[in-house]
Amino acid sequence: MKIDNFDKAILRLLQENSRLKSDSIAEQVGLSATACQRRIKRLRDMGAIEREIAVINPDLSTHQLTLIVQVVIERCHAEMLDRLTAQFLAEPEIQQCYNVTGAFDFLLIVTAENMTSYDRFTKRVFFDNPAIQEFTTTVVMENVKRGLELPI
Structure with missing residues (x-):
């Protein structure tokens, strides 16, 4: 390009x-x-502009919690990894998903209405999934910077 x-x-x-x-x-x-x-x-x-979106004021969302989740998966094969990735893509609470190197395998940015709804999310997505070995959650106290602009 x-x-x-x-x-x-x-x-x-x-x-x-x-x-x-x-x-x-x-x-x-x-x-x-x-x-x-x-x-x-x-x-x-040519695909240089993938899509154009409206950035909504977060105060308008019912999802007031932002959580950073580090996910460790069991040793798995490519097919299991593909299924897990597809599941993460399908979850509306997952705003961003990164497959990473290091101490964990995925880094997720998740939003939830409250801790009760996040608890339901974790049970459905993590606890009920045999591919997930463990996950660690960090609650965002304040969003200091938010953006998707890329340096060009």
Whole structure:
């Protein structure tokens, strides 16, 4: 995937605000609005822009708890790992899922309404799953920084 400095500048602006109009972007990057529109379409078509989402104020969510969960799995084969990954992908409470190296195998960012709902989640997802050896939960006290912008 080849992108030039204009594309990078456009992507940086769109990461901050995907609702920017092409004329505003064009003015900031030094291109015409038409050239910007063509580049944005090309960036979407080539998969450089995967999707555009609305970032909702967390105060509006019923899920007020954020938890960081470290998961250790039993020694397993590829098929079991694929099933576990598919299960994590299907769980709406799991906001982010990382397969990692080190002392644990997965790092999950989970949201829950309260500790009672998190307890139900752990029983359903972890305790009832023979592939899970153990898990450790850390409760987030304050979200200091939240974002998905990538350096380009």
